[in-house]
Amino acid sequence: MDAFYASVELLRYPQLKGLPVVIGGGRRRVDEAIRNLPEGGTLADIPVDAFARLKDYTGRGVITTATYPARQFGVGSAMGLMKAAKLCPQAIILPVDFDEYRRYSRAFKQIILEVAPLMEDRGVDEVYIDFTDVPGGQRDGGRSLARLLQKAIFDATGLTCSIGVAPNKLIAKMASEFNKPNGISIVYEDDLEKLIWPLPCRKVNGIGPKADEKLKRFGIETVGQLAARDRDWLIANFGKATGAWMHEVSWGRDDRPVVTESEPVSMSRETTFERDLHAVRDRAELGAIFTRLCEQVAADLQRKGYVGKTIGIKLRYDDFRIATRDQTIERFTDDAKTIRQTGGLCLKRVPLERPLRLLGVRVGTLAKAGSPEALAPSGAGTHRTAAEPVATTASLF
DNA sequence: TCTGGGGTCCTAGGACCC
DNA sequence: TCTGGGGTCCTAGGACCC
Numbered sequence: 001m002d003a004f005y006a007s008v009e010l011l012r013y014p015q016l017k018g019l020p021v022v023i024g025g026g027r028r029r030v031d032e033a034i035r036n037l038p039e040g041g042t043l044a045d046i047p048v049d050a051f052a053r054l055k056d057y058t059g060r061g062v063i064t065t066a067t068y069p070a071r072q073f074g075v076g077s078a079m080g081l082m083k084a085a086k087l088c089p090q091a092i093i094l095p096v097d098f099d100e101y102r103r104y105s106r107a108f109k110q111i112i113l114e115v116a117p118l119m120e121d122r123g124v125d126e127v128y129i130d131f132t133d134v135p136g137g138q139r140d141g142g143r144s145l146a147r148l149l150q151k152a153i154f155d156a157t158g159l160t161c162s163i164g165v166a167p168n169k170l171i172a173k174m175a176s177e178f179n180k181p182n183g184i185s186i187v188y189e190d191d192l193e194k195l196i197w198p199l200p201c202r203k204v205n206g207i208g209p210k211a212d213e214k215l216k217r218f219g220i221e222t223v224g225q226l227a228a229r230d231r232d233w234l235i236a237n238f239g240k241a242t243g244a245w246m247h248e249v250s251w252g253r254d255d256r257p258v259v260t261e262s263e264p265v266s267m268s269r270e271t272t273f274e275r276d277l278h279a280v281r282d283r284a285e286l287g288a289i290f291t292r293l294c295e296q297v298a299a300d301l302q303r304k305g306y307v308g309k310t311i312g313i314k315l316r317y318d319d320f321r322i323a324t325r326d327q328t329i330e331r332f333t334d335d336a337k338t339i340r341q342t343g344g345l346c347l348k349r350v351p352l353e354r355p356l357r358l359l360g361v362r363v364g365t366l367a368k369a370g371s372p373e374a375l376a377p378s379g380a381g382t383h384r385t386a387a388e389p390v391a392t393t394a395s396l397f
Numbered sequence: 398t399c400t401g402g403g404g405t406c407c408t409a410g411g412a413c414c415c
Numbered sequence: 416t417c418t419g420g421g422g423t424c425c426t427a428g429g430a431c432c433c
Contacts, residue, residue, distance in 0.1 A: 024401080062401050077433090080399040096401090123404085123433040208431045241407080265405065272401060310425085320400075324427060360402090405432080412425080 004112070004127045004149075005162045005176045010067065012043050013051075013094075020070035020091040022054060024063040025081055048092075055089035057081055060272055064096045068181070101125075108153050108161070115149060120258045128169050130258040141165060141186040150182070170254035171196065173205050192252040197224030204249050214238075226250035263366070264306065268314075269296040270360025276318045279352035286359065290347075291340055293361040298336035301363060307332035307374045308363035311342035315350060316358035323350050332367055332374045339363060 010016045034050050061081045073088035084091070105124045112119050116137070118130035131137035137145050142165035153159055160182035164175025167189050174196060178185040187195055201223055202212045218237070220226050226234075227250035235243030248254065271293065277286050301307060312326030325346035333339065343361055367374040 058398075060398090060401080062399095064401080078400080080401095082398045083400080085398090098402095126433065206431070210430060239408095266403095268403065270402060312426095322428080326426065328425065358401090403433090405430105407430085408428090410426090412423100414422085414424105415420100 004129055005125065005164075005180075010094075011158050012100075013046070014044055015046065015048055016051070016067075016092060018069060019048070020067060020073060020088055021094060022063045022066045022070050022075060022081070022084060022088075022091050023094045023096055024065075025057065025059070025061040025093060025095055051092040051094070053089065054081065054085040054091040054093050057085060057093055059274065066091075104157055104159060107157050108159055111152050111156050112149060115145075115152065118258050118260055120260060128172065128258050131165065141188065143184055143186055146184045150184070168252075168254040169256055169258070170205065170249055171252055174199065174203055177203070189252070193224070196252055197222060197227060199223050201226055206245070206249070211238075211242075223250050263368075264304070265366065266310075266362055266364035267297055267300050267304070267306065267308070267366070268312075268360055268362035269293045269300070270314060270358055272316070272358045273356070276355035276357050278355050286356070289359060290343065290361070291336075293359065294340040294343060295336045297361050297363055298334055298339055301334035301366075301369075305369045306366045307334045307369050308366045309333065310364040311339055311346065312362040312364065313343050313346040313350070314358070314360035314362065315356055318355040318357055320357075325349050326362070326364070328365065333363075334369065 010021060013021075034046060034052065059081070063075060063077055063079050063081060063084055065077055066075050066084075070088055070091050073091070075084040075087050075091065081093070101124050109119065109121065109127060112127060112129060116129045116131065116134045118133070120128040122128060131142050131145060134145060136148075139145070146163040146165055150161055150163065153161055162176050162180045162182060163184045164172045164178065164187065165185070166172040166175050166187040171187050171192075175185040175187040178187075178195075200212075200221060201207050201215050202209075204223065207215070215221075215226065220229065226246060229247075229250075231244065231247040234246050237243065238246060271289060273289070277289075279286060309330070309332045310326050310328045312324060315323045317323070327342055327346055329338070329342055339361065
């Protein structure tokens with residue numbers, strides 16, 4: 001079994017190879033990022049000096065990805081752009097182009113599927129593959145097949161990728177990080193103590209900042225130290241499910257299968273404003289944004305052929321606290337007006353005193369459009385009354 | 398001048414039903 | 416008079432991932 005990681009390179013701008021470049025910044029466009037864009041010519045003709053620098057960037061946003069030369073300055077994914085500008089002001093900043101990433105994502109997954117049909121999609125640049133029944137999958141512990149995949153992907157897309165091969169998904173994912181970029185790592189069961197136990201707990205997929213912090217308070221820094229703790233002690237301190245899970249992963253145990261198909265649970269759209277907006281002062285602007293988000297979610301549902309019946313909203317206040325409200329309606333819908341109307345009821349139940357920096361709209365409890373489930377009348381949501389609106393200074397929607 | 402957008406899963410309380 | 420559980424659905428928040 002194998003985990004797989006591919007990183008998008010700066011294919012379109014070969015002249016930027018080897019330079020510190022960050023990609024991020026949300027709604028910006030390429031032509032905003034490139035000053036003095038030359039008439040005609042190809043992208044490769046754009047002189048390096050024409051690209052915008054991080055020090056000139058103003059506004060909100062985070063880094064989506066960064067080149068290795070940029071990472072040497074300490075910048076990396078999810079870091080705020082303003083903070084990154086302090087660390088590496090001379091870095092070139094490019095806007096994200098999700099449409100292009102999706103095209104490359106589809107292309108590299110297609111290559112894999114032709115060789116190894118048991119593939120689990122883990123997002124735009126990651127997949128798990130079950131090597132077990134792929135011809136040649138067991139040779140060299142999987143190294144031959146990994147090499148073959150790497151080459152096929154590079155030939156077709158120009159993308160490099162890092163691959164980890166291990167007895168299960170948990171270890172394969174960690175192994176894929178050993179040898180980046182464009183490396184292959186094979187980890188056998190017997191390598192647990194030598195290769196996995198020295199790693200920080202944070203490297204385990206599923207141990208995030210909070211759990212890591214708590215583990216540190218107990219003096220547990222590495223996977224090995226986690227493995228040394230008593231299973232019952234972990235359960236007593238982290239709860240039945242989490243404690244038992246921590247014990248299993250620290251011993252390298254993971255029996256999750258590679259899941260090749262899954263249905264979406266929810267679809268959502270959200271946006272962070274250029275500046276904080278207030279429910280009273282910026283009522284018109286906020287209302288227009290809200291309507292647009294509802295239309296976008298509706299279009300997403302329709303394009304993908306789903307309907308949903310739990311409509312929700314999400315706010316992020318200026319202090320970064322998040323509030324969500326949702327309401328389940330009687331019939332499945334993919335209609336923008338219905339979503340907007342139900343979302344409006346949700347907004348009436350949430351405090352709106354503080355300035356807002358983000359608004360989101362979500363539709364959950366999905367069913368395939370036209371399926372028996374989607375068409376059946378449902379009593380759910382009828383016999384329950386929605387919570388009373390809280391008292392707010394602004395009741396707008 | 399900190400901190401995006403799109404997701405999944407889990408927990409926990411209350412309503413409601415049997 | 417007081418006292419039951421189990422199960423499902425809904426809602427809000429939070430951790431985590433890519």
